[in-house]
Amino acid sequence: MGGRTMKRIIALCGTVILVLAFSLTAAAKQKSAAFASLSESGGGSKVKVFGPLTSYYPLDASAWGDGKNAVEAWKHPDWPTLTGTKWISNTYKIGDDGSPVATDTWRRFALEVMLPCTAYNVRDGSVDATADNAEEVYLNGDLVGTDGEVQGVATDNFEWNTIQTYPLAFEPGRNLLEFIVRNYPGGDNPENNPTGLLFAGSVFYEVPDVTWLPPLSRKNYELKYGATASIKFQLFRSDHTVIKEAQEVQMVITGAGLPPEGLVFSLGTDSNNLRFNAKTFRYVLTFKSKDYPLVKNSSYLIKVIDACSKEELGGDFATTLVIR
Ligand SMILES: [Ca+2]
Numbered sequence: 001m002g003g004r005t006m007k008r009i010i011a012l013c014g015t016v017i018l019v020l021a022f023s024l025t026a027a028a029k030q031k032s033a034a035f036a037s038l039s040e041s042g043g044g045s046k047v048k049v050f051g052p053l054t055s056y057y058p059l060d061a062s063a064w065g066d067g068k069n070a071v072e073a074w075k076h077p078d079w080p081t082l083t084g085t086k087w088i089s090n091t092y093k094i095g096d097d098g099s100p101v102a103t104d105t106w107r108r109f110a111l112e113v114m115l116p117c118t119a120y121n122v123r124d125g126s127v128d129a130t131a132d133n134a135e136e137v138y139l140n141g142d143l144v145g146t147d148g149e150v151q152g153v154a155t156d157n158f159e160w161n162t163i164q165t166y167p168l169a170f171e172p173g174r175n176l177l178e179f180i181v182r183n184y185p186g187g188d189n190p191e192n193n194p195t196g197l198l199f200a201g202s203v204f205y206e207v208p209d210v211t212w213l214p215p216l217s218r219k220n221y222e223l224k225y226g227a228t229a230s231i232k233f234q235l236f237r238s239d240h241t242v243i244k245e246a247q248e249v250q251m252v253i254t255g256a257g258l259p260p261e262g263l264v265f266s267l268g269t270d271s272n273n274l275r276f277n278a279k280t281f282r283y284v285l286t287f288k289s290k291d292y293p294l295v296k297n298s299s300y301l302i303k304v305i306d307a308c309s310k311e312e313l314g315g316d317f318a319t320t321l322v323i324r
């Protein structure tokens with residue numbers, strides 16, 4: 001290594017420089033979320049099950065008690081299948097927990113489906129489902145549909161054999177998909193009167209694009225250590241219209257010297273928060289570089305994430321920050 005090069009490196013090390021890479025608006029992000037009673041690709045069911053109870057109760061009744069993780073259920077040979085998922089219940093075979101087999105029982109199932117809070121154009125949500133013997137389907141507390149008699153006198157029309165498609169109007173953020181499943185009275189042999197629930201569904205949506213604004217959008221933007229950078233961006237829909245309502249997003253800066261989760265800046269009104277200007281529709285972080293243990297000659301990634309799903313927005317165009 002020549003002396004001139006060494007002098008140059010020393011000079012660079014003497015001044016910490018932040019270099020913010022040039023970035024453009026990311027392409028539109030079309031996304032989908034899939035959910036199921038029990039994925040065949042491994043892991044346990046994410047569904048909670050409540051009961052069984054020996055009479056019908058509405059969704060929010062305290063009688064349901066605390067939930068537990070649903071488990072794969074013994075599958076009657078005649079039950080239908082859905083690709084990629086399996087039948088579930090509270091026990092492998094009905095009655096394994098000492099609950100009744102031959103008389104009416106009810107179980108409630110609940111699955112949280114988390115979409116980004118920033119999701120828009122949420123569409124085509126649906127679930128294919130069937131139960132032995134009857135089910136009510138709810139989304140966010142609203143009854144969506146039913147098959148068989150979950151309430152009142154049961155008439156066995158072999159509804160376990162019919163897979164219904166229920167439309168689901170998902171909201172951005174947290175959604176709760178619930179089922180109340182009734183096992184009709186029948187034989188006292190678990191293999192003659194089994195119970196279970198089977199479902200698989202999906203929903204489509206878009207998430208915003210991120211456009212970084214000056215000074216970040218200027219190529220080779222540099223900031224001396226100790227100085228303060230004003231990091232700005234806007235969110236756009238795929239039709240290139242700016243999103244004028246404050247979205248639940250966070251800015252995350254990761255890299256050397258920082259905790260593994262990085263520096264996370266949430267929306268707020270304090271000087272250290274990510275702030276939203278309701279007139280310019282800009283998000284602004286006043287980044288005081290002296291406040292953080294940044295490391296020389298290291299690269300830092302600046303990204304915008306959805307505060308609910310934690311997924312990165314505009315990920316193809318995350319901004320890199322380099323300290324020289
Ligand atoms: Ca059915």
Ligand SMILES: [Ca+2]
Nearest residue numbers: 132193194195
């Ligand atoms: Ca049954």
